Each structure stands twice: as C-alpha cells, then as structure tokens.
Amino acid sequence: MRHFKTLAELAACVGQEVATSEWITISQEQVNQFAEATGDHQWIHVDVDRAKAGPFGAPIAHGFLTLSLLPVFFESAMVIEQSDMGVNYGLNRVRFTGPVPVGSRLRARMTLLAAEPVAGDGVQLTWGVAVEREGVDKPVCVAESLVRRYP
Structure with missing residues (x-):
C-alpha cells in the first residue's frame, strides 16, 4: 500500500504507475447480488450449469461488476493522510477486454x-486503471477514471 501525506505529494506522481491494489476473489454470490441489484440476469452470469457449457466454461462476472470494484481497488492500494473525502467524478473511457470467470482473482494497477x-x-x-486477472497476461478491464479528492 502506498502512503501519501498530502494531495500535492500524490499530484507530483503524474505520469507514473502509483500503486497496485490487493487481490480480490470474485464469488458467485457477488455475481448473483450484482444481478439482483441491476436486473441483469443473463445466463452467462447467474445460471451456473448452463454457463459451464457456454463459451467461457463457467459463469462470468458482469463487466460493470468488475468496473464497480474500482473504489475497493483504490482503497486497498493507497492512503492519502490529509484527504478525508473523495468522490467519483466519472469515466472517460472503459473497455472490458477479457472475461472474468467466477473464482478469478483480480487486482488493479493505477497510473x-x-x-x-x-x-x-x-x-x-x-x-x-488496468484490472488484471491472475494468471492472464492481458487486462480484463481498462478504464480512465476521474476522482476528485478533498482535504
């Protein structure tokens, strides 16, 4: 975990890979809860038996579930001591570049x-942000995330 005392100290890191998050394991329970919350019950996510016979050989996480983990990745990757509030401001670009089978471990690299x-x-x-799946060379999600931090 990276520690920064001030926002200015973090801002001095423009152009650098700043941190890598902890690994998170994606469970079927998370996928099912995300399906309930969003109404996206597509079989490749929630029908375990059918998904095993499908194109990915297992149920996969929703792309937006992977994206929704960005705050968790940031929280496990860095602390800014003199900033007690941050808000998501938006996204400039997002691509889901690979499947995330249930049971996968993910982490994010932040530049x-x-x-x-x-x-x-x-x-x-x-x-x-590049979200990596353990054991796979290519990221499963790449995103440009805008966050506003305040002292």
Whole structure:
C-alpha cells in the first residue's frame, strides 16, 4: 500500500504507475447480488450449469461488476493522510477486454495521468486503471477514471 501525506505529494506522481491494489476473489454470490441489484440476469452470469457449457466454461462476472470494484481497488492500494473525502467524478473511457470467470482473482494497477485543481481546495485526479486477472497476461478491464479528492 502506498502512503501519501498530502494531495500535492500524490499530484507530483503524474505520469507514473502509483500503486497496485490487493487481490480480490470474485464469488458467485457477488455475481448473483450484482444481478439482483441491476436486473441483469443473463445466463452467462447467474445460471451456473448452463454457463459451464457456454463459451467461457463457467459463469462470468458482469463487466460493470468488475468496473464497480474500482473504489475497493483504490482503497486497498493507497492512503492519502490529509484527504478525508473523495468522490467519483466519472469515466472517460472503459473497455472490458477479457472475461472474468467466477473464482478469478483480480487486482488493479493505477497510473496517475493528470492532477488538476478544483474548487474547494480539491484535486481532480485522472487515473489510468488496468484490472488484471491472475494468471492472464492481458487486462480484463481498462478504464480512465476521474476522482476528485478533498482535504
């Protein structure tokens, strides 16, 4: 886990890979709960028997479930001591580049692409995030995530 004392210290890392998160294991229970929350009950996610015979050989996580884990990845990857609030501001680009079979372990690598001041003494951080699946060379999700942090 990376530790930063201030937002300015983090902002000085523009252009660098800043942190790598802890691994998270994707469970069928998570997939089912995500399906309930979003109404996306497609069989490749929730019908275990049918999914085993499907194109991926197992049920897979929703792409948006993988994306929704970004805050968890950030939380496990870094601490900014003098910033007690952050808000998701949006996404510039997202691609789901590979399947995430249930039981997969995921982690994220975060590269700080930009840091710009915003009102309220905050900083808007633009992150390049690559979500990796253990044992697979190519990321399963790449995203440009905008986060606003405040002291």
